[in-house]
Amino acid sequence: MEHDKYKCWTREHIGIKKCAFWPKIRVLGSLAGCDTQDVPYDYSATTECLEEPWKAQYCNGGIIHNSECYNGTQGWTVYGQGKIEHRVSKNWNNFIVALNRTHPSDSPSQQLNLTQGMYYAFSAWIQVGEGSDIVSVIFRGQNGVALHGGTVIAEKGCWSMLKGGIISTFSGLADLTFKTENTTAEVWIDSVALWPFNRTQWRSHHQETITKVRKRKIKFHVTDSNNVSLDQAMISLNPIKPGFPLGCSINKNILNSTSYQDWFTSRFTVTAFDNEMKWYSTEKTPGIEDYSISDAMLQFCETKNISVRGHNIFWDDPSYQPDWINNQTTAQSLKEASDKRMISVVSRYKGRVVAWDVENENLHFQFYEDKLGENASAEFYAKTYEIDQNPLLFMNEYNTVEYSVDRSAIPAKYARKLKNIVSYYREMHGNITLPMGIGLQARYLPGQPNLVYMRAGMDYLASMGFPLWLTEVFLMKGENQEYYLEDVLREGYSHPAVQGIVTWPTPPSSADCQMCLTDQNFKNTPNGDIIDKLIKEWSSKPLEMTANLQGFSEAMLFHGDYEVSVRHPNTSSSNNVKLQVSEKSSDFVRLEFGDNLRVYL
Known part of the structure; x- marks a missing residue:
């Protein structure tokens, strides 16, 4: 008999588990109780540093031996060098420690047999013996290949979750x-866990989740004005607008090109302007x-019922400031100019945008922090909210879910920055939580994206409870570009x-087609064909539909707006209503059918 560390509960509509400390009898064995042919993906994650770790994912660690360290x-x-030892906490939690280290990679290790093309989902709980530091997981092949699987900021005195994964580029042994x-x-x-999925299994997670979170089964009941069921009534559903915002960026050329306008408005429901709203443009x-x-572009979008993300108020990269602002600009003059901006x-676009990218890329760059102090970002978000309280206020970063080797914007640093922004406002304004958004640019270099790391990063940040968008999806030109897109x-x-998702293609007028959706x-x-294919699929x-003898009919519908009409064989009339x-x-x-069709929810 052993103590399992946690009791788990499940949010069934999205398949997310959360765990709390609770002893119970446990069956030993790394795959105890698991159907190895049908293991679901585990979306659970947390950004919190906890007194004790959660239980290992994937049936007590999946293919990791002794994942929870009960067997020393x-x-x-x-x-590498140093040694490892087994320890037990005051709460009877078992774990392994690497000590006497002399090289950054000196650590506990297991040798695994990887298969090329398999998707390996990874998680572990990490703590360091002093201070705090970034800890990475690396799968090291016998051929010298090192596959980076994720990172976390580990601290002394509490456990942090490292969640990531790899798509293996080779078959064979790896450390x-x-x-x-x-x-x-x-x-x-x-609580170290690793589980392999093949591509078919990975794709099956998509369909399972889409059915749970992007669709809804609706039961319709057709009656007359006396609430008497009408059998054989014909119900017609015509989609008007999809519920999920999918879009692409646009530039000023759309104002003078009907071809550009027609192509764009026939596909997308949301956009951001390439450069036209940025400070150096206005x-x-x-x-x-x-x-x-930018006024003309926004007016155009409003006439076409297309939502606009305000991109951006500030950009923390010193290379993208107005020409008259540079490293010689004093702190006082920069503060005055930025307040005015x-x-x-x-104020100009208050109530007309659905989101603000308040400060672009403020993990990779610190132009404003260096000039105005460490709370510059937090103050920008606070001031934006004071002026316009309805839109989501986004951080907007690259390489957070794209590449774990870029330590500037790892998910743990993103979460820490976002928490600082939120806590800064809460401390000053009576516990009010800013309406933050998590903006992930999803900009990739040529080659196969690490989808496992991407998903794990989204899991990790999603645990904070704020809406998440892919804001600038872009894949640099290379072999199989449309496939990876x-x-x-x-x-x-x-x-x-x-x-929501916004793609960021190369402008149609550009001669350098890095990711063009059209000529x-x-x-x-081919990239544009992929977009059309997915819009149709989603x-x-x-x-x-024909109502049954009791006047009922059912349909599984994507979220969105619909026009509903009802006809009945005993009358020639047909009425329409809108349904969301x-x-x-x-x-x-x-659906009450009569002189006027009425909807009762």
Whole structure:
């Protein structure tokens, strides 16, 4: 008999588990109780540093031996120098410690047999013996290949979850290792899990989640005005607008091109402007503002019922400031100019944008923090909210879910920055939580994206409870570009936490086509064909149903707006009403057929 560490509960509609400390009898064995042919993906994650770790994912660790360290160091060896030892906490939690380290990669290790092309989902709980440091997981092949699987900021005194994974580029033996630059610190590990999925299984997760979070089964009941059921009534459903925001960026050329307008408006429901709303575009000369182009673009979008993300108020990269702002600009003059910019753009477009990218890329760059102090970002978000309280306020970063080797914007740093912004406002304004958004650009270099790491990063950040968007999806030109673009879009759309996607293609007029959706005549490229294919797949088709003898009929519908009409054999009349289907809408709709069709939810 052993103590299991946790009791788990499940949010069934998205398949997420959360666990709390609770002893119970446990069956030993790494795959105890698991059907190895049908293991679901585990979306659970947390950004919190906990007194004790959760239980290992994937049936007590999946293919990891002695994942929760109940059997001492059995199955674990030392990678590099130093030694490992087994310890037990005051709460009877078992874990393994690497100590006497002299190299960043000295760590506990297990040797695994990887298969090329398999998707390996990984998680572990990490603590360090002193301070805090970034800890990475690396799968080291015998051929010298090192596959980076994820990172976390580990701390002394509490356990942090490292969630990630790899798509293996080779078949053969590999050493599972951990790396941290502080060689004087002990590295503690527990609840280590690794599970392999093939591509078919990985894709099956998409469909399962789409059915749960992007669709809703609606039961219709057709009655007359006396609430008497009408059998044989014909119900027609015509989709008007999809519920999930999918879009692409646009530039000023759309204002003078009907071909551009037709191509764009026939496909998308949301957009962001390439450059036209940015500070360096609206105030090229200090004190002289010109919003004429962004005004026209926003008005165009409003007439076409297309939502706009406000991109952006500030950009933390020193290379993308107005020419008259540079490293010689004093802190006082920068504060005055930035305050003026904030009030100007946010007030002008208040109530007309669905989101603000308040400060772009403020993990990779610190232009404003260096000039105005460490709370510059937090103050920008606070001031934006004071002016315009309805839109989501986004951080917007690259390489957070794309590449774990970029330590500037790892998910743990993203979460820490977001928490600082939120806590800064809560402390000053009576516990009010800012309406934050998690913006992940999803910009990839040529080659196969690490979809496992992408999903794990989204899981981790989604646990904070804020809406998540893919804001600038872009894949640099390379072999199989359209194939990989489809993979990234499917991964984003199917994730339970993602509430919108904006692609960021090369402008149609550009001669350098890095990721074009059309040619210069607005004929689809293979990338554009992928977009059309997915829009069609993720939309309900026009549907006609016949009510049964009790007047009922059912349909599984994508979220969105529909026009509903009802006809009956005993009358020639037909009436239309609008219906919105969403996660929160009723799953029962009564259609009262008479002189006017009425909807009762």
